[in-house]
Amino acid sequence: QKEVEQNSGPLSVPEGAIASLNCTYSDRGSQSFFWYRQYSGKSPELIMFIYSNGDKEDGRFTAQLNKASQYVSLLIRDSQPSDSATYLCAVKAGGGNKLTFGTGTQLKVEL
Amino acid sequence: ETGVTQTPRHLVMGMTNKKSLKCEQHLGHNAMYWYKQSAKKPLELMFVYSLEERVENNSVPSRFSPECPNSSHLFLHLHTLQPEDSALYLCASSQAPPDSGNTIYFGEGSWLTVV
Numbered sequence: 001q002k003e004v005e006q007n008s009g010p011l012s013v014p015e016g017a018i019a020s021l022n023c024t025y026s027d028r029g030s031q032s033f034f035w036y037r038q039y040s041g042k043s044p045e046l047i048m049f050i051y052s053n054g055d056k057e058d059g060r061f062t063a064q065l066n067k068a069s070q071y072v073s074l075l076i077r078d079s080q081p082s083d084s085a086t087y088l089c090a091v092k093a094g095g096g097n098k099l100t101f102g103t104g105t106q107l108k109v110e111l
Numbered sequence: 112e113t114g115v116t117q118t119p120r121h122l123v124m125g126m127t128n129k130k131s132l133k134c135e136q137h138l139g140h141n142a143m144y145w146y147k148q149s150a151k152k153p154l155e156l157m158f159v160y161s162l163e164e165r166v167e168n169n170s171v172p173s174r175f176s177p178e179c180p181n182s183s184h185l186f187l188h189l190h191t192l193q194p195e196d197s198a199l200y201l202c203a204s205s206q207a208p209p210d211s212g213n214t215i216y217f218g219e220g221s222w223l224t225v226v
Contacts, residue, residue: 043201046216098159
């Protein structure tokens with residue numbers, strides 16, 4: 001079983017729609033959760049982090065965490081073509097320095 | 112400009128060559144990382160240095176040898192690599208540990224092709 005699982009996509013949404021990206025993880029001891037965006041040929045950049053159950057909003061982005069169900073999601077409202085990228089979910093257990101990444105979901109926002 | 116600089120950006124090497132990847136961070140962080148990114152695979156953590164001490168080595172073959180001379184610099188020495196080692200190698204830094212308040216920042220990566 002993969003430690004952090006994401007649908008590879010591509011996920012296609014029309015411009016202006018809400019894009020919903022999902023991630024599940026296997027380690028119940030995980031405490032910190034991160035979403036990174038990676039444009040083709042570029043390095044990952046942090047979009048959001050969340051560590052408490054519920055929703056966390058930052059501009060057009062909302063991260064949702066449900067530790068009981070072991071999933072974390074990222075919603076992108078009013079999707080723009082510039083949001084087209086691969087979105088990586090990363091999970092960290094309580095201690096240590098190790099972030100475990102999923103394979104990423106490719107998002108395509110179409111005009 | 113991410114604050115984490117990697118050189119070279121592209122490297123082609125033969126299986127008998129010895130080369131090094133260099134990483135420098137300008138963010139005042141005290142932890143540095145090497146990750147490997149291959150197509151269709153998740154980012155794989157290779158090495159972690161915290162306060163210049165290696166704290167994690169994820170069963171990486173000995174043909175990869177990291178070096179961290181100070182908190183701002185990190186090297187990955189490469190020798191007798193295999194074609195399957197071709198990948199994007201990403202350096203990153205953070206305050207240790209990478210908690211919710213201590214973000215990991217990635218460099219632009221070094222594209223390695225082994226021929």
